[in-house]
Amino acid sequence: MGIYKTFYTKLVALFACVFCGLEVCLAATTKPNIIVIMADDMGYADAGFTGSQDIKTPNLDEIAASGMVFKQGYVTHPYCGPSRAGLLSGRYQHRFGFETNPAYDPANSVMGIDPDEKLFPERLKEAGYVTGCIGKWHLGAAEEFNPINRGFNYFYGFLGGGHDYFRIDLTKAVKEGYLQGLIRNNQPADFKGYLTTALSGDAAEFVETNKNNPFFLYLAYNAPHAPQQAPDEDVARYAHIPDKKRRIYAAMVDVMDRGIGDVVAALEKHGIRENTLLFFLSDNGGPQSSPGKPTNWNGSSNTPFRGGKGNMYDGGVHVPFILSWPARIARGQTFEAPVHALDIAATAVGVAGADTSAEPIMEGVDLTPYLTGQKKGAPHDALFWRGSDGRFWSVLDSNGTKHVQDKDSSSPQLFHLPNDISEAHDVLDDFPDEARELYKKWSLWNKSNVPCRLLTYTYYHEIRDDFFRDAVPKAAKQSGFPSVTKSIDKK
Secondary structure, X not given: OHHHXXXXXXXXXXXXXXHHHHHHHHHHHOOOXXXXXXXXXXXXXXXXXXXXXXXXXXXXXXXXXXXXXXXXXXXXXXXXXXHHHHHHHOOOHHHHOOOOOOOOOOOOOOOEOOOOOOOHHHHHHHOOOEEEEEEEOOOEOOHHHOHHHOOOOEEEEEOOOOOOOOOOOOOOOOOOOOOOOEEEOOEEEOOOOOHHHHHHHHHHHHHHHOOOOOEEEEEEOOOOOOOOOOOHHHHHOOOOOOOHHHHHHHHHHHHHHHHHHHHHHHHHHOOOOOOEEEEEEEOOOOOOOOOOOOOOOOOOOOOOOOOOOOOOOHHHHEOOEEEEOOOOXXXXXXXXXXXXXXXXXXXXXXXXXXXXXOOOOOOOOOOHHHHOOOOXXXXXXXXXXXXXXXXXXXXEEOOOEEEEEOOOOOOOEEEEOOOOOOOOOOOOOOOHHHHHHHHHHHHHHHOOXXXXXXXXXXXXXXXXXXXXXXXXXXXXXXXXXXXXXXXXXXX
16 A cells, blocks of 8 residues: 555655646746836936935835846936837937927927838737836827827826826916826726825726736836925824935925835736736936036936936936746846847837737847846947937947037047946046047947937927917907917017
8 A cells, every 4th residue: 555655645746746837937938017117207316226214115126136226227318208208119319300309399290100001009019918007107198109099908197298296286387288187098087196106006906907918007106206295194204304305305205105005016916916017217327416407406316426407417317126026037037238218118129929020120229038037148339328419429349438419518439337437537538539439339320220200398388379379360460459468578
C-alpha cells in the first residue's frame, strides 16, 4: 500500500506542476491590462521615490518599488499639450506641427491634434482592448478631437488645459474652459466634491467595469496644475510646510497619490494587478519662478535639475517616471539609460500584440526586452527637443552629453550630465567638436519636422475676438448696444 501511496503522491505532484506551469504559460500569453497615469506640472523631486521628504506619496512609492524607476525618464516637450500629443501618438509631435498648447475652442475643427495621426489607443482598440481616457485631454476641444473619436471607448473629463477643482460655472467666459462642464463620452457631465478624487473614483470604476477584458486606461490628472486648490483637511495635514503655496501643492499631490492607490486597490481586488502594466510620469517639470515670471512657481521642486516647465534644461523635461508589471518585471529595479514618453506607446502596442506597421510609424522603442534583460545598453542613440519652430532646442546623447539652446540663455551650451546633473557648468568652449557633432544629429532629426500649425492660445483668442467684432453688422454698431460699443472702444 505504501508503494501505491508514494506513486499517487508523485502523480498528484506531477499534475500540480503541469497545472502550475500551464497557469504561468497562460499568464505569460494573456494580454496585460495597460494603465498610463500622468500628473500635470509635477516637480521631479515631489515623490518619495525621487527623494521628497515633506510630501508623502506611499502609493506611488510602492508602484516604484514593485517595478522599475527610470533614472533618466524624459518627455518630448516642456509643457502640457505637445507633451501629451507625443505620448499618445508615439511620435515626436513636431512631425505634425503640434508645438504649442491648443486654444480651447469647441467651435474650431482645426485647433487640435492632426486627425491623420493614429493614436496608440486606437491601435490597442483594434487589438481587442477596451480603451478609456479619464481627466485632462488638451488636444483639441471640437467634436472631431473628442477622445471618443480618437481611439477611446470611454471618456470622462475635460477637453481644455485645466479646470477648477471644486466648481463649474457656465456663466463665465469660456477661454481655456477652467469653469466649463465636464464631458462623459459626448454628453455634458458634472462632478461632486474635489475633482482629483472624482477622477480617481471614475478610474477605479473603469477597472471594475472592465475587469474581465484586456483594457487600456489613460488617467490624466490635472493635479497639481494650477489653480492651487485642495480640500482644507488635506492642506491641514501639511501644516509643517511653512510656504503656503507649497503646502497646498503638497496636499494636491497627496490627494492624487491616494486616488492612485484606489485604482491599484481595484486591480488587486479582482486579481488583475499582477498582469497590469502600469506607467506613471508627469507631463513636464514643475513651473519655477524666473526673472520674466516671478510668480510662476506652483510650489513644486525640480531638484536637482535646472529650470522648470517651459525650459529645455532638465527641469523642464526630466520627470518622475516609473513602470510596474509584477508578472514580468522583478521588484526593485532601476534603469539608468535615457528613455522618453514615446517609448510608452511602443511598449504598450508591443505587449498588446497590436499593429506596429500602420502609418504613421511610431518612433519610440519597445522597452520590454530591456526591462527583462534580453537587451543591454541604451534604447536610444539620442533624444531631441524643439520649441518655437527651432529657436530653442536640445539634444541628449546616450552618453549623457547634452547640447542645448534654451529660452533663458543667450547662446548654445554644452553640459555633461553624469558629472553635472544640475547643468551648472557650460563646457562648450572645452569641447566644441562634440557640440558640433550633437548639433548635426539634431539638425538631421529636425529635417523631418514641420512648422507649428497652432497659434498660441493668447494670440488665438485675440484674433478670434477681432473676428467677431468685425462680424457685427453696422446697424448694430450704430445702435449703441453696450457690449458692442465697449468692444469697439477696446479695439
